[in-house]
Structures are given as structure tokens and as C-alpha cells.
Amino acid sequence: MALQALCGARIFTGEQFLHSHAVLVEGARILDVRPAADVPFGCTRHDFPGGTLAPGFIDAQVNGGGGVLFNEARTAGGVAAIAAAHARFGTTGLLPTFITDRGDRRAEAVAAVRDAVAAGAPGVLGIHLEGPFLAPARKGAHDLGLIRPMTDVDVDALLGTGLRTVLLTVAAEAVSPAQIRRLAEGGVIVSLGHSDTPYEAVAAAADAGARGVTHLFNAMSQLGHRAPGLVGATLDHGGLWAGLIADGHHVHPAALRVALRAKQGPARLFLVSDAMPPAGSTDDSFTLNGRTVTRRGGRLTLADGTLAGSDLTMDRAVRFAVGHLRQPLAEALRMASFYPAQFLRLDADRGRIAPGFSADIVLLDGDLSVRAAWIAGVLTPGFSHPLPAVQAP
Secondary structure, three states, X not given: OOEEEEEOOEEEOOOOEEOOEEEEEEOOEEEEEEEHHHOOOOOEEEEOOOOEEEEOEEEEEEOXXXXXXXXXXXXXXXXXXXHHHHHOOOEEEEEEEEEOOOHHHHXXXXXXXXXXXXXXXXXXXXXXXXOOOOOHHHOOOOOHHHOOOOOHHHHHHHOOOOOOOEEEEEOHHHOOHHHHHHHHHOOOEEEEOOEOOOHHHHHHHHHHOOOEEOOOOOOXXXXXXXXXXXXXXXXXXXXXXXXXXXXXXXXXXXXXXXXXXXXXXXXXXXXXXXXXXXXXXOOOEEEEOOEEEXXXXXXXXXXXXXXXXXXXXXXXXXXXXXXXXXXXHHHHHHHHOHXXXXXXXXXXXXXXXOOOOEOOEEEEOOOOOEEEEEEOOEEOOOOOOOOOOEEOO
């Protein structure tokens, strides 16, 4: 494949900003990052003055987008459409998220993602199964009638998806530590959420292999001075990663700022969209498990006012992290790329602009809007290079 040089923009590698450098892309991989003066003769050069090239965003929680809901579009085409909708906003890798539903529909969803990955659908990294093994008291927008405890038959099915990346959200009270241990040892990434569990049970789940927490603060036991709950355990436990829905509706910005200061490492807090079909669409309503969800003022709610996902996109989440959470741009970009890559164990070839990494790259304007995005070295549909390509002298 022809060698491409992405030049003119400052480059955020995932660790530092570089100026007067170029990203060399050969096929699906980054060949090198070097001074622009050293771009090889004869390569195809694209110049992007005034922009910022950064690692493409990775979203671990995407229920839908572009008018498509994964629970209702359980096909490879539906999965690809959701990924394409979010690619326009800089998301170069995502986990289609299937929420609590019937077992036969869940099996269809797994097969759809497996088919999409086999077909090479750009940006599809695996699947996120959110439920049905949740706490009824913290169901959120999940259908109460479909929530249930986990069985060993469920564990067998989850270990047999054939997918490299499977993220599973469970409530600690709906599964046993032994089940968590089996899943974690089998490669499933177990995340705790929709849970009313106490601090001590979270610690036991983490010891058994639970790796993360789903949408911190939302649908979980809160931080109290005598009962730290799931929120307190997440911030106190250095091994638990956690996603944040940074849209100004799900969590107050002050609470998110406090969490960012309090989080014990090495695990980090990262950005997720929890996006539903209105993300990247003009549609203001959709049906979820037979119930109508309506968008008003940027909030997606059921008829009783319960929040039901968001219309957030990852570029907006980055802007929110900078503008409202007071994060330096470098840290906000890491929260959208490198940290989720680490959480999903994909950081060996995603989340950085470095030699050998997948050429998943986003080009941002000065206001952090998305000018272009590449997935595996291919400019995603809907974008065109701002300036004509030229042969490097």
C-alpha cells in the first residue's frame, strides 16, 4: 500500500505533543513518527495546518447511533451502521452495547458482532453486554422483568462467544465471586454496575477478577461516610477502571471533578458515551424494550423521567472534559483513547500514535471539533482531505 504522510498538524502521541513532525502510515499501521523534514521521497503527503492529530477515540459503551439501536438491529449491518455513525465524531473503535433483553436476542447480538468483526467492519472491537445480571433496585432504564441472577449455563455461553473482546456489566449481588473468577480467567472483562452492593462486596468481586465499573455514579450505591458503596470502592481501589458519562446530565461536573482528583491508581477514569440512536441523528425518540425514549434538551428519558442513555459523542465528551472538568487537553485525550484501550487490554496496538500501532487517528480543529478520522489507515466516509494530496519531494 502507498506510504502516506500526515503533516502540518501538531501530534499528540498519547504521551506528548510534537510539533513539526509527521505521522507515516503504511497500510493499516503507523510506520513512524518523525520530523516533517524527514518525510520519505515519493510518499503521498497530506498537510493539515493548524490541526491536532491524536489517537482515535475508543468508546466502551455504545448502545446505538445514527438512528440505529443495537438491541433492535442485531445484524452485522446494524453494528456497522452504529460504528460508522460514531466514526464521524472521531470514534475509531467501539463496543456495541446490548442491554438487558431476552436470551435469544442476546445470542443474535453476539452473532452479529462476530459477523461484523469477521467482515472487517471498521471500528468494531467486540461487544459489551450490559445485563441482564443486574440489581433490580438499581435497574435504571433496564427492563425489570428481564433482570435475573447469573447461572453457570450463562457463564459457559459468555466464555464461548468467539470474540476477542467481551465486556460484561454485572451487579455484584447477581453473580458469585466464583463466577466472576471463571469469566475473568476466560478472558471476559467483568465490570460492576447497576448494583446496590456494599463496599466489601466490591472488594471481593475485584479480588475475584472484576476489572471495572460501568458509568460511575449512575445506577449504583453511592459514597456515604459510613457506607462507601460502589462509588467509594471504585475510587479507593487501585485496580478498578471506570467509565464516565461526561454530558452534564448524568453526573454533576463537580462530582466528576472530585472523582478525578480522588481516584486511586494505577487504574483510571475514562470517557464513555452510553450513546443511543439520537447520537449523530436528528431523531428525537426511539423504542427501547417496547418503551418510548424521548430526547428533550439533550436528555434522553423514559416517560417516568428515568435517564435512558445519552445522545453524547466522544468529541463532545472530550470538549466537556476540557471545558467543565478542567482537564488538560492531553489528559482529556488520554481519557478518550489510551485509558479505554488499557481497560479493554487493547493498548498494545491502540490508544497511541506510535510505530507499529493501528493507524486509528483523529484530526481535531482548534475548537476540538473533528475534521477527519482514519480507521486502520483508511479515511472514514464523510470526510475528505482538507488539502489535495501531493507527492513528497
